[in-house]
Amino acid sequence: DAGVIQSPRHEVTEMGQEVTLRCKPISGHNSLFWYRQTMMRGLELLIYFNNNVPIDDSGMPEDRFSAKMPNASFSTLKIQPSEPRDSAVYFCASSLLGKLETQYFGPGTRLLVL
Amino acid sequence: GENVEQHPSTLSVQEGDSAVIKCTYSDSASNYFPWYKQELGKRPQLIIDIRSNVGEKKDQRIAVTLNKTAKHFSLHITETQPEDSAVYFCALGSTLTFGKGTMLLVSP
Numbered sequence: 001d002a003g004v005i006q007s008p009r010h011e012v013t014e015m016g017q018e019v020t021l022r023c024k025p026i027s028g029h030n031s032l033f034w035y036r037q038t039m040m041r042g043l044e045l046l047i048y049f050n051n052n053v054p055i056d057d058s059g060m061p062e063d064r065f066s067a068k069m070p071n072a073s074f075s076t077l078k079i080q081p082s083e084p085r086d087s088a089v090y091f092c093a094s095s096l097l098g099k100l101e102t103q104y105f106g107p108g109t110r111l112l113v114l
Numbered sequence: 115g116e117n118v119e120q121h122p123s124t125l126s127v128q129e130g131d132s133a134v135i136k137c138t139y140s141d142s143a144s145n146y147f148p149w150y151k152q153e154l155g156k157r158p159q160l161i162i163d164i165r166s167n168v169g170e171k172k173d174q175r176i177a178v179t180l181n182k183t184a185k186h187f188s189l190h191i192t193e194t195q196p197e198d199s200a201v202y203f204c205a206l207g208s209t210l211t212f213g214k215g216t217m218l219l220v221s222p
Binding site: 033042043044045048056091102103105106107108 | 156157158159160203209210211212213214215
């Protein structure tokens, strides 16, 4: 099993640019989570999907952030326009619908917005 | 919503000593309490968890205890080793609300 796959692993961009982060969950998992990790705020849940449907996006910081899950094997988190305060590590995690709490994390995308 | 407080934020111990990290929470409905370990530059990984129908669970050198009445749960690491050095997070809830983390440093 390949585990949760995220790309890119590192992203450096300039303020104002659009950033797209990608995630492929573990095959067979039907819940997907996006987290952001910073020193100041720790690990924060941004949004999660069940069966490709967004269930709770209350953690999404503002309208500049959007997430989609067009099918069971792919999700994106987009930031447009990006700002320096968006610099963080973004983790994707997946789980089985019946066991939401047992989540498997991807390696993360380290984002730096200059 | 759920809220979880984790203490201490940093913990330094000598190799072979024990380490204890504690989390308190406010939501009485929580019934799942996992602990994650995150090494520098790596992803969080589940190391042990406990459900509300038991008070303690052990796995070799690590254990978790739960006091639902007092609403706190703790991670215990015995005979610490330098490779235990990492950030440890408690979490709770079905979609995981994380504590702020404890940086554990084990000195040889």
